[in-house]
Amino acid sequence: xxxxxxxxxxxxxxxLIVVIxxxxxxxxxxxxxxxxxxxxxxxxxxxxxxxxxxxLNGLMASLKDDYFTEKKVKTIGLTGDKNTWPLIGEKKxxxxxxxxxxALKFVLEQAETRRGIYLLISNPExxxxxxxxxxxxxxxxxxxxxxxxxxxxxxxxxxxxIGIVVGKETLPRLKREINQVKSDRTLPLTIVTIDRPRELLxxxxxxxxxxxxxxxxxxxxxxxxxxxxxxxxxQKEFLVPVVAPAPAIAQMGxxxxxxxxxxxxxxxxxxxxxxxxxxxxxxxxxxxxxxxVDTTKMLNADWLLTPAKGKEKISFIKN
Numbered sequence: 001x002x003x004x005x006x007x008x009x010x011x012x013x014x015x016l017i018v019v020i021x022x023x024x025x026x027x028x029x030x031x032x033x034x035x036x037x038x039x040x041x042x043x044x045x046x047x048x049x050x051x052x053x054x055x056l057n058g059l060m061a062s063l064k065d066d067y068f069t070e071k072k073v074k075t076i077g078l079t080g081d082k083n084t085w086p087l088i089g090e091k092k093x094x095x096x097x098x099x100x101x102x103a104l105k106f107v108l109e110q111a112e113t114r115r116g117i118y119l120l121i122s123n124p125e126x127x128x129x130x131x132x133x134x135x136x137x138x139x140x141x142x143x144x145x146x147x148x149x150x151x152x153x154x155x156x157x158x159x160x161x162i163g164i165v166v167g168k169e170t171l172p173r174l175k176r177e178i179n180q181v182k183s184d185r186t187l188p189l190t191i192v193t194i195d196r197p198r199e200l201l202x203x204x205x206x207x208x209x210x211x212x213x214x215x216x217x218x219x220x221x222x223x224x225x226x227x228x229x230x231x232x233x234x235q236k237e238f239l240v241p242v243v244a245p246a247p248a249i250a251q252m253g254x255x256x257x258x259x260x261x262x263x264x265x266x267x268x269x270x271x272x273x274x275x276x277x278x279x280x281x282x283x284x285x286x287x288x289x290x291x292x293v294d295t296t297k298m299l300n301a302d303w304l305l306t307p308a309k310g311k312e313k314i315s316f317i318k319n
Contacts (some may be wrong), residue, residue, distance in 0.1 A: 040072060041273060042093035042111055044103035047077030052099045055119070055262065059097070062270045078102050095273060098138075101126050108133075117269055117281065122218075124173050137272075137281040139260060142218045142245045145177040147287055148258045149215075150185045152243055155256065155304055156213060163211035163240075165192045165204055167221035174217060194221055201230055208234040216244045216254070228252065239299050247290040251317055255295045256304075261288040261313070289314045 043059065045052040056075065063073060074093070078085055085106055096116040098104035101123045107116065108130060118138035121127045130136040152159065166174050171193050178189070190211055192203050200221060208214065214231060216222065222231070232253045235242045241255035250257035264286035272281070293316050296304045305316065 040074070040093045040095075042074050042076070042096040042107065042113065043099070044076045044078060044096065044107050044111075045099040046080070046102055048079055049100065051120070052103075055099055055266065058266055059269060062266065063273065076103075076106070078106055097269060097273075098130075104130055117272055119265060119269070124176070139265060139281060139283050139286065143258050143260060143287055144180075144283070145174070145217070146181040146185050147284060148243065148245075149181060149187050151256070151258050151287075151289055152213060152215070153185065153187055156241065156301075159187060159212040161188050161190050161211045161213075163190045163192070163207045163214045164217045165194060165200070165207065165222055166217055166219045167194050170217070170219040170221070197221060200227060204231060205234065208238045208240055211240060214240055214242045216242065216249065218245055235295070236298065241295075241299055241301065247315075247317065250290045250292045250295075251319070253292060253295055253319055255292055255299060255301070257290040259288060259290075260286050264288075287313065290317050291315070292317055292319065294319050 041063075043056060045056050047053065060073065060075075076086060080102065082102075092112045094114050096107045096111050096113040098107045098116060098118045098121075100120045104118045104121060104126050107113065108126075113135070115135040116130065116138075118127065118130055118136060120141045121138070122141040124140075127140060149162075152162065164174070171191075174191065190207065192207050194200050194203060204227070214235070216231075222228070228249060231242055234240065235253070235255065242249075242253075244250055244254040244257045246259050247257045268281055268286060291304050291314060293305065296302065
């Protein structure tokens with residue numbers, strides 16, 4: 001299984017996420033681990049989001065094949081309306097798994113847990129609230145900037161300038177991510193901040209002649225079909241590779257996509273539940289790269305089609 005509220009409307013962004021997620025092949029593998037499993041697990045998820053239910057089913061299937069019975073796993077399905085959330089009182093769990101922002105917020109407010117794992121988190125404030133407790137680990141919805149820059153640096157070692165476009169509301173989050181990037185992964189960035197949506201396409205067109213690559217940064221202002229289409233057109237016009245956060249955009253024509261392989265994330269969750277001691281999530285082992293073959297040839301970047309030995313997590317797709 002591969003890949004993963006952002007302008008026209010929140011609904012449009014959710015629709016794009018669904019396209020991103022369901023353009024991929026779904027596969028869950030079960031695996032038996034040695035070690036002492038936790039005795040009680042709480043799994044919270046959004047019952048109205050299909051991908052959450054798919055992840056839940058895959059996780060439950062893996063746990064049943066390993067150590068768990070349904071009596072040892074409590075699941076709580078939530079809606080988008082907080083007023084409908086159940087009260088779980090003094091419910092204790094050795095480990096909580098939160099799928100998405102609402103689930104993580106719910107668990108942080110109501111559950112008493114020794115440790116936890118979050119997945120598919122898009123709200124940085126909720127994530128940071130969990131991280132401050134010191135007992136949570138996991139991944140966001142999108143691959144962190146530092147990992148994306150590392151991939152770009154490896155594939156395009158001679159790049160001099162990477163362009164990023166964000167709205168003014170997203171800029172503080174981008175700056176925090178930049179400050180967290182390790183020194184060996186840094187690359188020169190040209191950042192354009194958009195104050196008004198009507199300026200967007202003009203600013204992007206002005207940016208492309210000045211950069212060597214364009215990095216899609218998750219932001220409502222650019223996650224819509226018209227803007228994505230214009231960015232892909234500019235990629236062809238200026239021969240500037242576009243790096244996307246999901247394989248569906250690479251399928252549309254972006255040169256490279258860097259994203260989380262949900263299959264690997266599931267394996268990591270099962271590993272944490274069935275192993276002791278509790279370790280930090282190995283985020284980088286769950287990252288996958290897709291390369292668009294047709295776009296790569298158009299950009300005269302044939303070296304991307306022969307990745308170095310050991311890069312098994314690279315897949316090749318065509319338009």
